[in-house]
Structures are given as C-alpha cells and as structure tokens.
Amino acid sequence: MEIARTVEEARRIVRGWKKDGLDIGLVPTMGYLHEGHGSLIAAARKENARVAVSIFVNPTQFGPNEDLARYPRDFERDRALCENMGADLIFHPEPEEMYQGAQAFVDIGLLADTLDGAARPGHFRGVCTVVSKLFNIVQPDRAYFGEKDAQQLAIIKKMAFDLNFGVQVIGCPIVRESDGLAKSSRNTYLNAAERAAAPVLYRAIQHGKSIIKKGMPAQMLISEMEKVLAAEPLAKTEYVAVVDAMTMQPVDTIEGAVLVPLAVRVGSTRLIDNFSFAPQG
Amino acid sequence: MEIARTVEEARRIVRGWKKDGLDIGLVPTMGYLHEGHGSLIAAARKENARVAVSIFVNPTQFGPNEDLARYPRDFERDRALCENMGADLIFHPEPEEMYQGAQAFVDIGLLADTLDGAARPGHFRGVCTVVSKLFNIVQPDRAYFGEKDAQQLAIIKKMAFDLNFGVQVIGCPIVRESDGLAKSSRNTYLNAAERAAAPVLYRAIQHGKSIIKKGMPAQMLISEMEKVLAAEPLAKTEYVAVVDAMTMQPVDTIEGAVLVPLAVRVGSTRLIDNFSFAPQG
Numbered sequence A, B: 001m002e003i004a005r006t007v008e009e010a011r012r013i014v015r016g017w018k019k020d021g022l023d024i025g026l027v028p029t030m031g032y033l034h035e036g037h038g039s040l041i042a043a044a045r046k047e048n049a050r051v052a053v054s055i056f057v058n059p060t061q062f063g064p065n066e067d068l069a070r071y072p073r074d075f076e077r078d079r080a081l082c083e084n085m086g087a088d089l090i091f092h093p094e095p096e097e098m099y100q101g102a103q104a105f106v107d108i109g110l111l112a113d114t115l116d117g118a119a120r121p122g123h124f125r126g127v128c129t130v131v132s133k134l135f136n137i138v139q140p141d142r143a144y145f146g147e148k149d150a151q152q153l154a155i156i157k158k159m160a161f162d163l164n165f166g167v168q169v170i171g172c173p174i175v176r177e178s179d180g181l182a183k184s185s186r187n188t189y190l191n192a193a194e195r196a197a198a199p200v201l202y203r204a205i206q207h208g209k210s211i212i213k214k215g216m217p218a219q220m221l222i223s224e225m226e227k228v229l230a231a232e233p234l235a236k237t238e239y240v241a242v243v244d245a246m247t248m249q250p251v252d253t254i255e256g257a258v259l260v261p262l263a264v265r266v267g268s269t270r271l272i273d274n275f276s277f278a279p280q281g
Helices: A009-017 A035-047 A075-084 A095-099 A115-120 A123-138 A152-163 A185-189 A192-197 A200-211 A218-230 B007-019 B035-047 B075-084 B097-101 B115-117 B123-136 B150-162 B184-190 B192-197 B200-211 B218-230
Strands: A002-004 A026-028 A050-055 A089-091 A104-108 A141-147 A167-172 A236-242 A258-266 A269-277 B002-004 B025-031 B050-055 B087-093 B104-108 B142-146 B168-170 B235-240 B258-266 B269-277
Touching: A002 A009, A002 A026, A002 B002, A009 A026, A009 A050, A009 A089, A009 A123, A026 A035, A026 A123, A026 A258, A026 B168, A035 A050, A035 A075, A035 A141, A035 A167, A035 B150, A050 A075, A050 A123, A075 A089, A075 A141, A089 A123, A104 A123, A104 A152, A104 B150, A115 A123, A115 A236, A115 A258, A123 A141, A123 A152, A141 A152, A152 A167, A152 A258, A192 B168, A200 A236, A200 A258, A200 A269, A218 A236, A218 A258, B002 B007, B007 B050, B007 B087, B007 B123, B007 B200, B025 B123, B035 B050, B035 B075, B035 B142, B035 B168, B050 B123, B075 B087, B087 B123, B104 B123, B104 B150, B115 B123, B115 B150, B115 B235, B115 B258, B123 B142, B123 B150, B142 B150, B150 B168, B184 B269, B200 B218, B200 B235, B200 B258, B200 B269, B218 B235, B218 B258
Parallel strands: A002 A089, A026 A050, A026 A141, A050 A089, A141 A167, B002 B087, B025 B050, B025 B142, B050 B087, B142 B168
Antiparallel strands: A104 B104, A236 A258, A258 A269, B235 B258, B258 B269
C-alpha cells in the first residue's frame, strides 16, 4: 500500500494504474475509520483492480461554528485498517495542498437546499467541491459512499451525472452497532449517558418502518417518529422529514420512493440516520 | 474525423484513444469557426496525437437578454474546416444532451466578479460549468483557448488548477483582420458602417501600447484609451480597465504584469479586445 500526501504523488500512482488498464475504486473519507468505512473499502476491493482511500478532514464542508478542529483523527489506526483491508493507496493531503488560494467551487441547486443543506449552509458546496477534486485526482471508475449520509449520496450521484464525471457512484448500506446506532466517527463525541441515549434514532426508525405505508400523510409518520425521539430527554430533534428519494424535496403523502431522514442532537453531538421506503406495485 | 452528438459516443471514442495511450488536445468552441479558432486547432494538432473540437453554443453562459437565439451557427462549414485542419473528433451535442435536468454548476469567486463577469452576471458560471463537463467527457491533456477572451482564459486556468483537472490550459494569441479587428463570431452582427467603425478597439489598444509604462497611473492610461474610443460615434465604451494579469482585480498603478481589457458596443454588438503588459526588470 502506498501513501500519497500530495496531488502530484497521487497522480503519479494513478497514471501507472491507468497505463496498465486497471480500474480504480475510490472510498472518500474524513478518516477515523469505522466498520461503515470498512464496508465501503470491502465493496471497492471486490469490484476494482485497485482501491484508493482518501483520508482528508475537508475544511470547506464545515461551518464556522462546527466541529472541524475537534473532528477525531487517528492516521496510524486508519493506515493499519486500510492496509489490512487491502487498499492500494491512501491519499492523505494537508488542507493547504488541497485549497491553497482556491476560488473555484462546485455547487448543486435544489438538492442541497433542504435537510442537512438547510441546517449546514455551505456544507454540500464543500462536499461537492472536494469530491470533484478527488474524482479529478484519483480518476476512479467507481466511488463508494455510505447510505447514512443519504442526502450527500443523492447529491454526489446527481453531481457526477450533471458534470459528466463518468464515475459510477455506489451507495452502501448503513452499518450499525449492536444496539442499532449507526456507526459514525462522531459517535466518539458521546459521553456514556449520551451513548446510552443515542439508539433512540434507531428506535424512531424502527417505529417508522413498522407503520409507513403507501397513501400515509407524511406528517403522520413524522409525528409518530418525533414522539419516539421526544421520549428521550437527552435527545433534541433537529428534523424528521419525508422526502422524494431522488430530489430530496418534501412530499405530502407517501406515494413513490421516499427517504425518511432524521437529524438529532444528543447532548451537543449531531447524529443523522435514515431509512428508505418504496411502495410495492 | 468522427462526429459525436452524445456524451456516450464521445466517451467511446475517447476511451479508445486512452487505451492506445494517445494524448488529447481539446479546442472548446461555440462554432461559427474563424481563423482564431483555426489557430487553436493548429496548436492542438501540433502538440497532441488526437484533437477534439467541441462545437456547442452553451446556453448557460448567455444571460436572459443576450444573443443566444441569434448567435451564428453553420455546422457544415465548421465541419469542413475541422476536417481540413486535421481534427479527429467534433463533439456537437444538443443542449438537452448536456443539461437535461441539470442542477450542478461550477463557479469561481473573485476572478469572475469583475469586467465581463460584472457586465454579464452568471456568464462565467456557465463557462466554468460547460468547460468542466467538456474536460470530463473528452479528458484532454491540453485545452486551447484564445487570448481575446482574456478573463475567460485566466478563470479557466484557475479553475483547472483549483479543481485539479490535470488539464494544461493553453492560451493562443489573438488573430486579427487586416485592419486590426479581433476575429470573432460576433463580427457577423456588424453592418457595413459598424464594421468600418469596429477597428477603433484596435486603435485604442495601439495607442495604449504606445504610452503604457511602469509607474503610470492606471486611470491615465484608461482616459487616453477612452478618448480614442470616444472619437468613434458608433462606438459606446462599456469599460476599459487595467487589472492584475493573474487576479483580474483593478490596479491603481502599473507595477507588475497587467491585462488591459476593453468592452465596447458598436451598434448593438458587444466587442471585446485586450492587450497585456509586463514591465521589464
């Protein structure tokens, strides 16, 4: 496994692969890898001759009052995990290498205005920009993203299509702890009491899944799920929503394929989760 | 020479070239090709194993009150010229093929806020977006742009660097008519009287070149050039500016390398031209 810390080093390695006609899978991450990332690397390993993992805590997707500085980092552990999982390359640049004097950015309209985009202004611009850069540097055939960040996945699929990146964007299922909490690097922020409270997101999802059906008013589902969340004193609901699975726009009634995302603060930590539902027939 | 009208056809051809290890030069155009474009194709032909010319009147770079509908088109003439100049591929998509339902766009900050960016809001967003798409579709090693559109050239260089496109962006000198008028597809809009008046831009440039020197206040140069333009009754000056050659921001005094761009309406036709100046020592 090679480690590239500059764009030029990464390009040199990728050029070699391209010359040999090898297809490339990219797993973009912010590091502090967990089994969720592991499942993405495993999927990439299965489907590509070469696997690149990027580890970059991307400053442009954090708001001014967000957790950029305290975002957890442990490169040595990440390196070992990538090596064990058979990655061929870690791309691990410094922010200056990626953004010195940068003025160009990639944005997306409607899809980014709702949900996490509304809660975190500029977040998806930062995501689209860094993913564009990674696509251009690594030139992957396939790129792997977790379904936990469902809006991000929808946006990157749309961006890759709209800008003709020629990269197949692949979503992988949410990986959960045994009590249902979705794996996330941010789970490390939780103290013991918060950690015990955090599975309330999953309980809300389980309840939502048990009652959702075609023709149901979205507001009914939302209220039911909010009740579950409200029962947990340490949890403060930011949103529960029912949106069109493609456009991320709210729906009134559950008719077509929908995504049901939620964002909840447990203590000061913002956790997200979601489930999808497609009516039969 | 092949002609691709869809992204997929272009990709198929490019894939073949890449497989054979051939380097690719791209000349992005809006068609109605003149000797200016010809010089770009010639430069690309000289430096690349394969040359692609895109011919696409890009709707997203035209404002609502601009000349999208009347922009001149003559594909058969363009096709013949490309063939004669030894191009290997024309990429000639319809707007729907490029933009159906598109929401993603590429933007650039400071560089796009001045000059033509101020006069044509959204123009450079459209340019950056379509050039990003063309870069992703054609995957060129080198791309060729005319120095007539100097701000566009600076912006595309910056965008290619910032977003790590890995494309070398090459500017080619302005090609002029015998009376000095810069070649432009828009020159066809001029009636006989306007065409006779249009070389006033070149006369202003010649005058500017004759007096510019290190330490000169920018406003002095601008006033002198504006005087030349004002002497032509059919010409209405939109701007004459002195800007930093890299950042496109106005300078007060001529110290480092500058660009001196001008935009002038001759009748209802908006013409642009420019010259560069770098003080010795």
